[in-house]
Amino acid sequence: MFTSTTDNYLLTFTHSLLCEKNQPLAQVSCQTGYSQKHFIQLYKKIAGISPKKHQRLHRVNRAIELLQRKAQFSYTDIAHLCHFYDQAHFINEFRYFTGLSPSQYLSLPLSYPHVITYSA
Template identity: 40%
Template structure:
């Protein structure tokens, strides 16, 4: 696999985390990849073959080639259908709200085609990016599009950005009450604005951030250290950590790390 990341233009750093590309040859026997949520929405362009997405009821569908994937809040499994060639925009947790043409909460666990979000402009962008031969050209096309579509710099409030920064700094180990006390804001107001701008509740993002921070500690360690890792992540005990992990991935940490982790790590922002 060839995985690379790129820094966005200064005008977009407040809303875009990074761009990334992934290329890999087709596999004789493709395997499902279980994605761990990272609190970030993604705009994805498959210039290779499409991916298959598995649904909770056991059914599956082939994703569109170009789409924005909403917040992941439940187990998500995907599988390449051939050769992998992906260019992706990873937004900040609140970043896509600056471009959204529908409530971001309506995009949860969905691959929403670009033409559904942006009409003819989305179709034109998809065609241009897929036909571009180099990453630098794809970045220019996407940045021109995003800068043009940027609603306003003030479309995401200072309150939400401050809340997310605090959650990140504390690795998700903060309650809603502690946030509202620290920011001197009404709880209902914070929850409403948070959902509008991120597509997640405060508690959901905190759980995701804490899980990601804990997984970074777990990476490269032996399964026998799960108790210590859970303690470092401020979980009540190992069972609490495993329950939280399973609620997002559908499997235990030992099962997840015992399989083919690489693609899952990249898609979840762990890479």
């Protein structure tokens, strides 16, 4: 829930830096002009989750989009494209948010395959 235009701008700006440009949290908080601790508290208050969890969710959602193109990308490709450290990191994060491995997720008959069905 956005409480003001300023809140909306902060979320849009930080989403761009954290998720699209994959900048570290310390660098993003510095660019906002807040200390890292204050930035995290403010972000949680506005968005309801931490900026790091937002970044992690964005990576997994992006991975799900790429998984839908089954033949086009290997797990290593997806890990690289979605800014995971490696394939194991990708699979562990995917399992954390969905409760399934990428292979298990793809084998399910999902009505809405782009939606994470389980959250931790």
